[in-house]
Amino acid sequence: MTSYKAPLRDMRFVLHELLHAPDLLAQLPGYEDASGELLDQVLEEAARFCENELHPLNRVGDEEGCSWEEGEVRTPTGFKEAYRKYVQAGWPSLGGDPQYGGQGLPYVLGNNVSEMLDSANMAWAMYPGLSQGAYRSIHSHASEDLKQTYLPKLLSGEWTGTMCLTEPHAGTDLGLLRTRARELDDGSYAVTGTKIFISAGEHDFAENIVHLVLARIEGAPQGVKGISLFIVPKFLVKEDGSLGERNTVMCGSIEHKMGIKGSATAVLNFDDARGYLVGQPGKGLAHMFTMMNGARLGTALQGLGVAEASYQNALAYARDRLQMRAPVRARPDESADPIIVHPDVRRMLLTMKAYNEGARALSRWLALQLDVEHAHPDAGVRADAADLVALLTPVAKAFMTDNGTLAANLGMQVLGGHGYIREWGMEQFVRDARIAQIYEGTNGIQALDLLGRKVLGDGGQKLQKFGALIQAFLQEHEGNGRLKEFTEPLGATLQQVRDTTMLVGGRAMQNPDEANGAAVDYLRLLGHLTYAYLWARMASASLDKEGDFYTAKLHTARFYFQKLLPETRSLVATIKAGSASLTAMPEELFAL
Amino acid sequence: MTSYKAPLRDMRFVLHELLHAPDLLAQLPGYEDASGELLDQVLEEAARFCENELHPLNRVGDEEGCSWEEGEVRTPTGFKEAYRKYVQAGWPSLGGDPQYGGQGLPYVLGNNVSEMLDSANMAWAMYPGLSQGAYRSIHSHASEDLKQTYLPKLLSGEWTGTMCLTEPHAGTDLGLLRTRARELDDGSYAVTGTKIFISAGEHDFAENIVHLVLARIEGAPQGVKGISLFIVPKFLVKEDGSLGERNTVMCGSIEHKMGIKGSATAVLNFDDARGYLVGQPGKGLAHMFTMMNGARLGTALQGLGVAEASYQNALAYARDRLQMRAPVRARPDESADPIIVHPDVRRMLLTMKAYNEGARALSRWLALQLDVEHAHPDAGVRADAADLVALLTPVAKAFMTDNGTLAANLGMQVLGGHGYIREWGMEQFVRDARIAQIYEGTNGIQALDLLGRKVLGDGGQKLQKFGALIQAFLQEHEGNGRLKEFTEPLGATLQQVRDTTMLVGGRAMQNPDEANGAAVDYLRLLGHLTYAYLWARMASASLDKEGDFYTAKLHTARFYFQKLLPETRSLVATIKAGSASLTAMPEELFAL
Structure with a gap:
C-alpha cells in the first residue's frame, strides 16, 4: 500500500522563492488578497484532504x-463520499468568478491543489477536473442566461x-465529427449522435x-468550420433552477481501461437531446x-502528480x-545495505526527483503566466504572458507527461519484482500515468x-x-562563477535550440514533412531548454541560502545538468538527420 | 482483439542469409541433420501452433x-488444452538430449520458436519456458539416477x-536466503522455507x-557459498517412475500482477519437503x-516477442x-488519410520495426553462438563463442527488454485513445512486456x-x-561506397565504445562507484554498437538482392542509423559526466 505526503516545502519554494508569486499577484486586479499567508493556508488544507481522504481511496478505485x-x-x-467532503469544503469554487459564487483565487494556487489531487488519486481527480473545463467554456462564451443557470451549480x-x-471515427481529427444539432422552435437544439471517451x-x-x-x-459546412458548441444537461433545468425531466442523453457503456479505473469513461448516446448553443454557430x-x-496544463500536472507519488514510495522502499x-x-551491523546506497538506484531516484521538481517549477510558472495573461492591467505584459503560455503549454503537456510515465516506470523498477505486484501500488502509477500522454491531444x-x-x-x-528571458537571466549572472556549472550548459542549449530551429524552419519551407518528422524530438529539446532554465533559476535561488533543503536543490540541479540535459545531444543529432528516413519507405513495405 | 502472424520471412533471412546457420550447424557434431529445410519446416509448424492455438488465448489469459x-x-x-496439444506435438523435447528422449535440435531453432510463443502468448509461454530451465540444470549437474528419473518426463x-x-527478503541478493535443508538418513534432504515469485x-x-x-x-556457511541446489518434486516419484505421495510443498497463494496474468506466480511453502541434492553442496x-x-536469452526474447506482436497490430491500425x-x-477520395502517412506515426512504427529486427538478429546470433559453445569440435572456437555469449547476453537481456517495453508503448501510442482501452489488446502488451525488465536479474x-x-x-x-569482429567486417567492406552510410557510423560507435571503456575503466580503479554509476548507460551504448553491427551486416546481406523484402531492410537500416543510433551521443556524454552527481547527496536529502 502506498502513502502520500504533499510536497509543501517545495511548493512554497517555487511560489515564494522562485516565482515570488505573491508580489506578482498583488499587481493583478482581483488577486490583491492572494497573500503569501493565504496561499500557504490553502495549500495546507488541500494537503490534509488529499493525504487523508483521497489517497487511501486510490487503490480501492483501481481494484x-x-x-x-x-x-x-x-x-x-x-x-x-470523498466528493461530498470536497464540495462541503468549497474546493470546486476555488478559482471561480465571484459573480457566480467563486472564490476568485488565482490559477497558480489551483495548480498546486490539482497536483496534490492527481498525486493522491488521479482517477478521482478527473471528476472535478472536467467540471473546471466545462466551467471555463461556459464562462467565456455562453449567454448570461446560461451562465446564471449553470455556473453557480458547477462552482x-x-x-x-x-x-x-471524440466520436468513434473522429479523435484527433475533429473535423470529421458527425453529431448533429437541429434547431427547435424555442431556439434550443435537438442533439443527436454518439460521443466516446467521455x-x-x-x-x-x-x-x-x-x-x-x-x-x-x-446545413453547416463540413470540417471544423461547421462545428458548434452546446450545453446538453443530463437533467433539464426548470425556470426556477430546479431539475426537470431527464434529457435524452444516455450512457451506453463505460470503457475498460489500462488505468484510472476509478474514472468513468463513458460512451454517450444523444438522441434528440435538448441542447443550448454556447457562443456563436461554427465557432x-x-x-x-x-x-x-x-x-x-491540467493534463501535464497528472504526469507530475503521479510521478511525485511514485517517487515518494520508491524512495521509502529504497531506504528500507x-x-x-x-x-x-x-x-x-546488518547483513546488507539499503539499496539507496547503490549508484544505479540513486540514478533512478534522482531522475524522478529532478524531472518532478522541474515539472513543478514549469507548471507553477505557466500557471502564474496564465493569471498574468488574464488579469494584468498592462496589455503588453498580458500579450507577453499569452505568448509564453501559448509556446510552452504544449511543451509542458508532452514533456511532463512523457517524463511522468518515465518516472513512474523508474519508481516501479526501484522495487524490482515487488514493483510488478499490484498490492504494492507502484504498477498502478505506471498504468494511471500512461493516459496523460494520449488524451487532451496526443503528445505527437x-x-x-x-x-x-x-x-x-x-x-x-x-x-x-522566451530566448530573451533566458538571455537576460544569463547576463544577470554572467560573473557568478558558482552558477557557471548551470549557466554554461543553459547557454549552450539555448544556442542549440536556435540553430536547430533555423535548420528545421528552412527545411520545412521546402517540405512540410520535415517539420512533422522533427516535431517530437524538437519538443523534447525545448522541454530540456525550459527545465535547464528553471533548474538554473532554482539553483540561483538556493545558492546563498543555508539548510538541507537548499543543499538538496543544488545536488538535484547538478544531477539534472550532468545526467539528464545531455539527452539534447541525441535530439539535435536526430533532428539534423532529417525526415527522409521516415517518409521514404512505401506503406506496403512496413509489413515485410 | 489483436492478431499475430509469425514473421517467418525475416526469421529465414536471419537464419539463412545473415547467419548462414545451416552451414555452421553442419560443422557441429550432433547437429549435422539440422538442415535448412528441416529448420524451415519446424518454423512453419511452430507458426501454425502459435497463430492458431496460442494467440487466441492471449486476451483470455489476461482477462x-x-x-x-x-x-x-x-x-x-x-x-x-493448448498445453496438451503442445505436448502431443512433441514441442517440449525439441532441444533436449536424445539420451533422455529429446530431439537434439539446436538452440538457435528453439530460439525462433520461443520468440513465436512469446509473441503469441507470453503468459502461457512461461510454463514450458520454466521447464526448459529446470531441464538444463538437472541435465548439467544431477546424478545419472536423478536424470533418469526426471529428464524424460520433463522432455x-x-x-x-x-x-x-527468490525469498521475501532475498531477491537480487541471494546470499541472504534462509531456506534450509536437513540431511535425512537415506541421503535425501528435508527442505523448509518460503519461496516467492515462482x-x-x-x-x-x-x-x-x-x-x-x-x-x-x-551448518553451511552464510552467503552464497553456503547455497546448494535441490530437486523437490510436487509428488514423490516411486522406484518404478510412477507418482507416489504428495510432497510437503504447498502453494500458499499466487500474486496479482500488472501483467502476464495467465502465468501463475506462486508463493511456495516448503515444510520438511523431501528434496534431492543436485551436484555438489555449496555449489x-x-x-x-x-x-x-x-x-x-529467453527473457530477452520476451521483449522481442511482445514488441513484434504490438508492431503488427499497430501497423494494421495505422493503415486502417x-x-x-x-x-x-x-x-x-476519403475525408482523411490513413495515419501511416504522417511522419510521426512512421517514426513510431519504424522505431519498433528497427529495434525488433535488430533484436531478432542479435538473439539468433547469440543462440547460434551458444550452439557453437556447446558443440564445436575446436576448443578455441568454443572459447571464442563462450566469450561472445558471456559478453553479449546481459546486453541482449537488458537492451531487448528495455526496447521491448519502449516498442509496446509506441504501439499503444499509435492507437491513441483506443490503445488505452483493454479490448484493443495493445495495453496488455505494455503490461506483459514490463516484467522482462525486472526478472531474471533486473536490467540494472x-x-x-x-x-x-x-x-x-x-x-x-x-x-x-567483439571489437575485432566488427573491425574485420569494416575492413572487408572498406571500399564499398554503398555501405558507407552504415559502416561509417558503425566504426565511429566502435571508437566511442573503446574510448568510453578506457575512461570508465580508469576511473573505476580509483572508485568502484564510477563503474556502478555508469553501467546502465554503458550497457545501452554497447547495445547500440551491437545493433549497429548487425544492422550493417543485414544491410550488406540485402544490398545486391532484388525484391521488396530487401528494399524494406535497407530502408529500416537507414532509419536505425539516422534516427536511433544517435542516442549514443547522449550516452557518451552522461558516462563522461561521471558518478559524483549520483553519490554526493546524503540519503536524508532525497526526502527534501
Whole structure:
C-alpha cells in the first residue's frame, strides 16, 4: 500500500522563492488578497484532504473500478463520499468568478491543489477536473442566461461537467465529427449522435451533469468550420433552477481501461437531446479551445502528480530494503545495505526527483503566466504572458507527461519484482500515468502544435521572447562563477535550440514533412531548454541560502545538468538527420 | 482483439542469409541433420501452433488470470488444452538430449520458436519456458539416477519444472536466503522455507511439478557459498517412475500482477519437503547459473516477442485508421488519410520495426553462438563463442527488454485513445512486456554484470574479441561506397565504445562507484554498437538482392542509423559526466 505526503516545502519554494508569486499577484486586479499567508493556508488544507481522504481511496478505485448497469454508473467505494467532503469544503469554487459564487483565487494556487489531487488519486481527480473545463467554456462564451443557470451549480459542485469531443471515427481529427444539432422552435437544439471517451460522462457524485458537446448544426459546412458548441444537461433545468425531466442523453457503456479505473469513461448516446448553443454557430472548436491551455496544463500536472507519488514510495522502499553490500557500508551491523546506497538506484531516484521538481517549477510558472495573461492591467505584459503560455503549454503537456510515465516506470523498477505486484501500488502509477500522454491531444499532436503553429507559425517570435528571458537571466549572472556549472550548459542549449530551429524552419519551407518528422524530438529539446532554465533559476535561488533543503536543490540541479540535459545531444543529432528516413519507405513495405 | 502472424520471412533471412546457420550447424557434431529445410519446416509448424492455438488465448489469459483455491491453481480457459496439444506435438523435447528422449535440435531453432510463443502468448509461454530451465540444470549437474528419473518426463512435457530462488527478503541478493535443508538418513534432504515469485510454481497443466530449489544445508556457511541446489518434486516419484505421495510443498497463494496474468506466480511453502541434492553442496548458485545465459536469452526474447506482436497490430491500425489529411493525399477520395502517412506515426512504427529486427538478429546470433559453445569440435572456437555469449547476453537481456517495453508503448501510442482501452489488446502488451525488465536479474543488475564482470573484469579481453569482429567486417567492406552510410557510423560507435571503456575503466580503479554509476548507460551504448553491427551486416546481406523484402531492410537500416543510433551521443556524454552527481547527496536529502 502506498502513502502520500504533499510536497509543501517545495511548493512554497517555487511560489515564494522562485516565482515570488505573491508580489506578482498583488499587481493583478482581483488577486490583491492572494497573500503569501493565504496561499500557504490553502495549500495546507488541500494537503490534509488529499493525504487523508483521497489517497487511501486510490487503490480501492483501481481494484473496484466503475460499474455500469442500465445507463447508471456506480463509482468505487468511498469516491462519492470523498466528493461530498470536497464540495462541503468549497474546493470546486476555488478559482471561480465571484459573480457566480467563486472564490476568485488565482490559477497558480489551483495548480498546486490539482497536483496534490492527481498525486493522491488521479482517477478521482478527473471528476472535478472536467467540471473546471466545462466551467471555463461556459464562462467565456455562453449567454448570461446560461451562465446564471449553470455556473453557480458547477462552482458549488452540486453539478459536474464534461467535455464531449471524440466520436468513434473522429479523435484527433475533429473535423470529421458527425453529431448533429437541429434547431427547435424555442431556439434550443435537438442533439443527436454518439460521443466516446467521455471522462466523468456518467457517475453518482452529483444530481446533474452538464455536457459540453461539439456538434454540427444541420446545413453547416463540413470540417471544423461547421462545428458548434452546446450545453446538453443530463437533467433539464426548470425556470426556477430546479431539475426537470431527464434529457435524452444516455450512457451506453463505460470503457475498460489500462488505468484510472476509478474514472468513468463513458460512451454517450444523444438522441434528440435538448441542447443550448454556447457562443456563436461554427465557432465551437474555438470556444472549446479557449480553455485548452488550462486543460493541457491540467493534463501535464497528472504526469507530475503521479510521478511525485511514485517517487515518494520508491524512495521509502529504497531506504528500507536491504540488499547487497556497498563498497562503503551504510549499515555495518546488518547483513546488507539499503539499496539507496547503490549508484544505479540513486540514478533512478534522482531522475524522478529532478524531472518532478522541474515539472513543478514549469507548471507553477505557466500557471502564474496564465493569471498574468488574464488579469494584468498592462496589455503588453498580458500579450507577453499569452505568448509564453501559448509556446510552452504544449511543451509542458508532452514533456511532463512523457517524463511522468518515465518516472513512474523508474519508481516501479526501484522495487524490482515487488514493483510488478499490484498490492504494492507502484504498477498502478505506471498504468494511471500512461493516459496523460494520449488524451487532451496526443503528445505527437502537441509537438506538431509546438513546432508548426507556435514556433514556425509566427516566424519564431514567441520563441525569441522566451530566448530573451533566458538571455537576460544569463547576463544577470554572467560573473557568478558558482552558477557557471548551470549557466554554461543553459547557454549552450539555448544556442542549440536556435540553430536547430533555423535548420528545421528552412527545411520545412521546402517540405512540410520535415517539420512533422522533427516535431517530437524538437519538443523534447525545448522541454530540456525550459527545465535547464528553471533548474538554473532554482539553483540561483538556493545558492546563498543555508539548510538541507537548499543543499538538496543544488545536488538535484547538478544531477539534472550532468545526467539528464545531455539527452539534447541525441535530439539535435536526430533532428539534423532529417525526415527522409521516415517518409521514404512505401506503406506496403512496413509489413515485410 | 489483436492478431499475430509469425514473421517467418525475416526469421529465414536471419537464419539463412545473415547467419548462414545451416552451414555452421553442419560443422557441429550432433547437429549435422539440422538442415535448412528441416529448420524451415519446424518454423512453419511452430507458426501454425502459435497463430492458431496460442494467440487466441492471449486476451483470455489476461482477462481471467489464474485463480487459487486451497493450494490448487486453475489456469485460464483453454490454457491447459493448448498445453496438451503442445505436448502431443512433441514441442517440449525439441532441444533436449536424445539420451533422455529429446530431439537434439539446436538452440538457435528453439530460439525462433520461443520468440513465436512469446509473441503469441507470453503468459502461457512461461510454463514450458520454466521447464526448459529446470531441464538444463538437472541435465548439467544431477546424478545419472536423478536424470533418469526426471529428464524424460520433463522432455515429454508430462511434468513441468520451476526455478525457486527468490525469498521475501532475498531477491537480487541471494546470499541472504534462509531456506534450509536437513540431511535425512537415506541421503535425501528435508527442505523448509518460503519461496516467492515462482513462475509456474503451481498449475493444472501437468501431473507433477519439479521444483529446483536453492537452500542452505544445515551448518553451511552464510552467503552464497553456503547455497546448494535441490530437486523437490510436487509428488514423490516411486522406484518404478510412477507418482507416489504428495510432497510437503504447498502453494500458499499466487500474486496479482500488472501483467502476464495467465502465468501463475506462486508463493511456495516448503515444510520438511523431501528434496534431492543436485551436484555438489555449496555449489547451488553456480549450478543454477549454468543455464543462466540461456534463461537470460529467453527473457530477452520476451521483449522481442511482445514488441513484434504490438508492431503488427499497430501497423494494421495505422493503415486502417483515417484521420487528418497529409500534404500529399494518400486517399484522395476519403475525408482523411490513413495515419501511416504522417511522419510521426512512421517514426513510431519504424522505431519498433528497427529495434525488433535488430533484436531478432542479435538473439539468433547469440543462440547460434551458444550452439557453437556447446558443440564445436575446436576448443578455441568454443572459447571464442563462450566469450561472445558471456559478453553479449546481459546486453541482449537488458537492451531487448528495455526496447521491448519502449516498442509496446509506441504501439499503444499509435492507437491513441483506443490503445488505452483493454479490448484493443495493445495495453496488455505494455503490461506483459514490463516484467522482462525486472526478472531474471533486473536490467540494472545486467548492466553491472556487463561492465563490472564481463568488460572490466577481464581487462576488456571479451570486448576486444567483439571489437575485432566488427573491425574485420569494416575492413572487408572498406571500399564499398554503398555501405558507407552504415559502416561509417558503425566504426565511429566502435571508437566511442573503446574510448568510453578506457575512461570508465580508469576511473573505476580509483572508485568502484564510477563503474556502478555508469553501467546502465554503458550497457545501452554497447547495445547500440551491437545493433549497429548487425544492422550493417543485414544491410550488406540485402544490398545486391532484388525484391521488396530487401528494399524494406535497407530502408529500416537507414532509419536505425539516422534516427536511433544517435542516442549514443547522449550516452557518451552522461558516462563522461561521471558518478559524483549520483553519490554526493546524503540519503536524508532525497526526502527534501
